[in-house]
Amino acid sequence: MELAAGIFANVLILSAMYILVALGFALLFSIAGILHVSHGAIYTVSGYICWQLATTAGINQWLALLLTVLIVGAFGLFLEKFCFRPFTGDFDRSLVVGIGIILILQTTIVVTVGQESRSMSPFVAGILHSDFVSISLERIVTFAMGAAMLGVLVWFINKTKPGLQMRAMSQDLQGAIMQGINVNRTSAIAIVIACASAAVAGCLMGAYISLSPFMGDVVLGKALILVILGGMGSMTGIFYAGLLLGALDATLPIFFSGSVAEVIAMSAIIIVLLFRPTGFLGREIS
Amino acid sequence: MKWKLPYLSNKGKIAKPSIWVAILIILAVLPLFIKSPYLIHIINMTFIYILVTVSFRTILTSGQLPLAHAGFMGIGAYVSAIAAKTFGVSPWLSIPLGALVAMGVGILIGYPFARLRAVYYAMISLFFGMLIISGVKAFAKWTGGAAGLTGIPPLFGFNKVPYYYFFLGLTAVSLLILYRLESSRPGLNWKAIAQSYMVAASVGINEARYRIIASAIGCLFAGIAGATYAHYSTVVGPTSFSFMATIMLLIYVVVGGVGNFTGPIIGIFLLMTVPELLRGFREYVPYISAAIVLIVVFLMPKGVTGLVKSFLSWLAELWKSRRTNDAP
Numbered sequence: 001m002e003l004a005a006g007i008f009a010n011v012l013i014l015s016a017m018y019i020l021v022a023l024g025f026a027l028l029f030s031i032a033g034i035l036h037v038s039h040g041a042i043y044t045v046s047g048y049i050c051w052q053l054a055t056t057a058g059i060n061q062w063l064a065l066l067l068t069v070l071i072v073g074a075f076g077l078f079l080e081k082f083c084f085r086p087f088t089g090d091f092d093r094s095l096v097v098g099i100g101i102i103l104i105l106q107t108t109i110v111v112t113v114g115q116e117s118r119s120m121s122p123f124v125a126g127i128l129h130s131d132f133v134s135i136s137l138e139r140i141v142t143f144a145m146g147a148a149m150l151g152v153l154v155w156f157i158n159k160t161k162p163g164l165q166m167r168a169m170s171q172d173l174q175g176a177i178m179q180g181i182n183v184n185r186t187s188a189i190a191i192v193i194a195c196a197s198a199a200v201a202g203c204l205m206g207a208y209i210s211l212s213p214f215m216g217d218v219v220l221g222k223a224l225i226l227v228i229l230g231g232m233g234s235m236t237g238i239f240y241a242g243l244l245l246g247a248l249d250a251t252l253p254i255f256f257s258g259s260v261a262e263v264i265a266m267s268a269i270i271i272v273l274l275f276r277p278t279g280f281l282g283r284e285i286s
Numbered sequence: 287m288k289w290k291l292p293y294l295s296n297k298g299k300i301a302k303p304s305i306w307v308a309i310l311i312i313l314a315v316l317p318l319f320i321k322s323p324y325l326i327h328i329i330n331m332t333f334i335y336i337l338v339t340v341s342f343r344t345i346l347t348s349g350q351l352p353l354a355h356a357g358f359m360g361i362g363a364y365v366s367a368i369a370a371k372t373f374g375v376s377p378w379l380s381i382p383l384g385a386l387v388a389m390g391v392g393i394l395i396g397y398p399f400a401r402l403r404a405v406y407y408a409m410i411s412l413f414f415g416m417l418i419i420s421g422v423k424a425f426a427k428w429t430g431g432a433a434g435l436t437g438i439p440p441l442f443g444f445n446k447v448p449y450y451y452f453f454l455g456l457t458a459v460s461l462l463i464l465y466r467l468e469s470s471r472p473g474l475n476w477k478a479i480a481q482s483y484m485v486a487a488s489v490g491i492n493e494a495r496y497r498i499i500a501s502a503i504g505c506l507f508a509g510i511a512g513a514t515y516a517h518y519s520t521v522v523g524p525t526s527f528s529f530m531a532t533i534m535l536l537i538y539v540v541v542g543g544v545g546n547f548t549g550p551i552i553g554i555f556l557l558m559t560v561p562e563l564l565r566g567f568r569e570y571v572p573y574i575s576a577a578i579v580l581i582v583v584f585l586m587p588k589g590v591t592g593l594v595k596s597f598l599s600w601l602a603e604l605w606k607s608r609r610t611n612d613a614p
Contacts, residue, residue, distance in 0.1 A: 037533070086584070095536070096536070096537055097580065099536075100583070101576075257424070262416075266417040273410050274399075
């Protein structure tokens with residue numbers, strides 16, 4: 001029972017975090033046409049910023065989280081304006097710019113903080129006891145934050161005017177321009193949202209697991225898998241794929257050693273993609 | 287009598303080979319003047335990576351983005367290393383074996399992957415690269431796992447100079463083969479497929495077949511480079527063949543210029559050799575690489591070779607206009 005509850009909590013947390021990062025990644029890919037490889041680095045950097053603000057500057061950690069989201073969102077705005085907008089529609093060059101950003105961010109972390117991993121104090125301490133199971137409050141809060149953030153994102157994309165504009169852009173860019181949608185402003189909003197959700201995920205996961213300069217690489221891989229497996233341009237697909245991947249990641253290591261589990265997961269993904277290249281719910285894009 | 291700049295003239299096709307022969311001769315006598323083994327080591331690594339990156343570009347010319355390419359280098363390296371270390375095969379036999387296994391895997395995955403194009407091909411090959419790395423980590427009994435495989439028998443002992451000539455010859459011959467291939471029938475077919483697979487198919491080019499040929503050749507040379515690298519450094523680890531390693535190959539190509547055969551070579555020189563020479567403050571080296579990458583991407587849309595090319599044609603234009611102005 002205890003083990004099952006632990007696994008279940010891990011499945012939910014990992015899924016929520018993967019979906020949070022992947023949703024922003026997918027948003028950028030389908031709206032701005034950017035394969036945003038520096039998304040993982042932004043996730044990492046936000047964890048470090050939050051940790052630095054909380055320890056060095058001595059700010060309350062929740063306030064630090066909020067500040068981090070603001071800082072990283074502003075950084076996203078800078079990225080859109082100066083790094084990605086000049087290369088709209090140029091896949092290779094925007095990819096290379098992203099790699100330049102990764103190099104700068106990762107090196108800055110290594111130079112200022114160091115290569116070794118750091119542990120961040122949890123956002124809430126304590127354990128919740130009930131009749132059946134006892135589960136740490138941190139897990140509950142991490143999941144609740146992730147789920148709330150996801151809820152806000154889905155609401156934003158589905159119900160608000162900028163969200164509508166984003167969906168229009170992802171369906172047909174030329175058509176969106178002809179309807180008078182300000183494409184640049186909409187992609188700026190999208191990148192701020194994407195960076196902010198990556199920042200939330202980075203801070204929460206930094207506290208939940210630990211901080212290391214290269215933790216973003218793994219998450220970037222997961223985000224790619226989610227976006228491809230769920231199908232480009234489909235939000236529901238990302239949720240399904242996220243739940244599946246979270247479940248695989250949380251349960252397979254119990255039965256196999258870590259890398260064997262990875263081999264199985266990767267083979268399964270490749271086989272799925274061979275038969276259904278557009279993912280679960282995706283549509284063909286050229 | 288008309289005098290022309292030799293490099294710029296259309297008929298000056300003899301000029302290009304002579305430049306390459308001159309570079310080859312300079313490189314051949316270079317070890318007589320360089321006494322530092324560390325410098326020789328850097329040049330050796332440059333040779334290996336030139337081979338990998340040029341073969342990466344060969345696949346790229348066929349319109350496929352092979353994001354598993356460093357993984358194929360890894361296949362060559364590990365197969366050759368395990369054959370030589372565990373089974374006692376001579377490195378001279380295990381290097382071709384590793385290269386052929388890499389090529390075989392490239393052909394095998396080429397068949398199913400030929401169904402996918404553009405982004406979908408890039409993504410599935412990315413996942414295949416991740417599969418190779420996790421496979422290396424999973425079979426730790428053979429491959430040494432994440433810690434890497436040590437004690438691989440070296441090709442020539444520990445003096446770097448024989449390796450230098452070996453890599454020089456290997457790279458020169460391989461580059462010649464790849465260059466001839468690119469300007470021959472298969473190469474033209476690859477370019478046609480990359481521009482429009484439908485038009486290519488309509489003029490009778492078997493798209494799947496030529497794409498598989500491209501990835502087979504690319505993987506063969508990646509395997510050769512990986513296998514020789516294993517027997518040169520005697521230590522291999524999975525991080526040299528990871529997704530980020532492939533991304534670095536892509537950067538070398540884009541910085542040098544995708545459209546030109548010499549692009550990858552210049553990219554390697556700028557981004558690998560120059561930062562390596564500035565090793566004094568090695569923590570900050572990625573900043574230099576990032577600066578070079580960003581400068582090139584922002585200021586030179588077609589890479590360094592593109593800039594050089596347009597500069598040369600501008601020069602030729604200037605030369606021509608001056609001559610016509612001078613004429614009475």
